[in-house]
Amino acid sequence: MCLVFVCDEDERVISRQVAPGACPYCGGMVQAMDVESQWRFCFLPLYFKTKRRHYCSLCNRRLVVH
Numbered sequence: 001m002c003l004v005f006v007c008d009e010d011e012r013v014i015s016r017q018v019a020p021g022a023c024p025y026c027g028g029m030v031q032a033m034d035v036e037s038q039w040r041f042c043f044l045p046l047y048f049k050t051k052r053r054h055y056c057s058l059c060n061r062r063l064v065v066h
Contacts, residue, residue: 014050018031021057024061025056026056032054
């Protein structure tokens, strides 16, 4: 008998907006993205959260806001 547990994490971008400021690495524009993440176990949603992440539009680095 073989048991297979299927766990999956799905992330998708909901919206993008221009954020104030500039990238400290290259000086490019900063984008704020709202990302929806969802954990599933055997196709049943277990966890659902929306996060705002900041990225540079030139060097594509993820920027951490303190």
